[in-house]
Amino acid sequence: MLTQVQRQSSNKIIYTCIILLCVWAVPDWGQSGSTDLPSGKQSLPQGFGGTLEEFITLAIENNPGLSSSHHYWQASVEKAGYSGVWPGPLFSFDYTATTSGPQTGDWARRYALKQPLPLFGTLGIDKGIAGRQADLDFFAMQARQAELVYEVTSAFYDYYYLGREAETVAENDDLLALWESSMTAGYKTGQRTYLDLVRLQIERSKLDNDLQGLQDKMAVASAHLAALVNLSTFDSLPLPAAIAVGDAAISFDSIMVLARLYNPVVRSRQMAVERDRQGVRKVKRSWWPTLSLEVDYTEGRPPDMSGMGTKNRDSWMVGVGFEFPILIGQYHSQKEEAASMYRSSLSDLAEENNALIIRLKAVHAGYLDAVRRLRLYRDEVLPKARQVISVGYASYQGGQIDFAELLTAQHDLLDFQLAYERAIIDVGLAKAEIDMLIGWPEKTSGKK
Numbered sequence: 001m002l003t004q005v006q007r008q009s010s011n012k013i014i015y016t017c018i019i020l021l022c023v024w025a026v027p028d029w030g031q032s033g034s035t036d037l038p039s040g041k042q043s044l045p046q047g048f049g050g051t052l053e054e055f056i057t058l059a060i061e062n063n064p065g066l067s068s069s070h071h072y073w074q075a076s077v078e079k080a081g082y083s084g085v086w087p088g089p090l091f092s093f094d095y096t097a098t099t100s101g102p103q104t105g106d107w108a109r110r111y112a113l114k115q116p117l118p119l120f121g122t123l124g125i126d127k128g129i130a131g132r133q134a135d136l137d138f139f140a141m142q143a144r145q146a147e148l149v150y151e152v153t154s155a156f157y158d159y160y161y162l163g164r165e166a167e168t169v170a171e172n173d174d175l176l177a178l179w180e181s182s183m184t185a186g187y188k189t190g191q192r193t194y195l196d197l198v199r200l201q202i203e204r205s206k207l208d209n210d211l212q213g214l215q216d217k218m219a220v221a222s223a224h225l226a227a228l229v230n231l232s233t234f235d236s237l238p239l240p241a242a243i244a245v246g247d248a249a250i251s252f253d254s255i256m257v258l259a260r261l262y263n264p265v266v267r268s269r270q271m272a273v274e275r276d277r278q279g280v281r282k283v284k285r286s287w288w289p290t291l292s293l294e295v296d297y298t299e300g301r302p303p304d305m306s307g308m309g310t311k312n313r314d315s316w317m318v319g320v321g322f323e324f325p326i327l328i329g330q331y332h333s334q335k336e337e338a339a340s341m342y343r344s345s346l347s348d349l350a351e352e353n354n355a356l357i358i359r360l361k362a363v364h365a366g367y368l369d370a371v372r373r374l375r376l377y378r379d380e381v382l383p384k385a386r387q388v389i390s391v392g393y394a395s396y397q398g399g400q401i402d403f404a405e406l407l408t409a410q411h412d413l414l415d416f417q418l419a420y421e422r423a424i425i426d427v428g429l430a431k432a433e434i435d436m437l438i439g440w441p442e443k444t445s446g447k448k
Helices: 004-025 052-062 064-082 122-188 194-228 252-262 264-285 328-397 403-438
Strands: 090-097 107-117 290-301 313-323
Touching (some): 064 122, 122 194, 194 403, 252 264, 328 403
Antiparallel strands (some): 090 107
């Protein structure tokens, strides 16, 4: 039996603990998360050379979509850290008092501490599910980064192609300007007709219009590239310098092996299969009983049944509890749900593998076609087309061909030059898409 002084001292300690627990249970009173939206960079960093690698690095560091995937993965990692840990004890307190009737003045205070005791490895399953989800989100982040690298590469090459197209059109216009100067002099001496001069001037006007349209398209391409690297200003970026893509042979079997090993989307599907397999195990064990250990301390004054008065009485109680689920129908539904999710994940994995094969075949075929076109225009068509222009102009000067034939040869040269530049871009884009589908580990290591 506790004395009055001891009881008052213990009450103060207990009340203090209750207040501290309440304060601890509600952290960060009066605080809230930041709602500031991330802003883009105002300008390119010092010493920026405008290479593809620099744009890719800048995009990985600043792209908000990739940043979102990175933070989502970090949240999954934090969740995996506290999933499957031993549950904390539960504290409860209640106070009862009688204010009327023959038992007026009776009171009781009860303090209880309950510790759940999970059995049969359920904590390990919870941690395994959270861990596989974190792995899934990591590979989803890798897939987003691989996709971002491809998007930046595609935007970079488009911007480069438009610049080369504008440069090629300007070069052809310069050539026509030389012809116009020579033809104007010939017209004044009666050696050239007015019709040929007008045709040439019309052609130059068309090229000038094409050049203005290309400049508008370049502004759009520059803004697209700036958005991918999260620049807050869409001023014209520096035009990319000459690019070298190469035309080496690529074996389909080798890239298929690498894609099966490293493709982040396939690996995320594999993690989903493992996660849902653990989910089936968790549902099966949810039917098993769980234990709990509880300690109660009660102090108070019991009812005075004799009318003689009673003294305060304290009591301790230690108990062990079992909990059994009784909703059998709900359990069977949950089991079927988990099994269906697992089968769905297996189907998604098979579907992703099939889609990967089809897409790799298409990209590989596109790469081979682009390489053939690159070699054709570089090694055969363009040298001969330039020769036709040189010989054709001399023939026109000698009166052997008319101006329409020379103009047709000039059109062909412009088309062949642009087709060659397009082949270069297609080779680079095919390589970039192959890299994206493979998901090279060093290129998709995650945002630092």
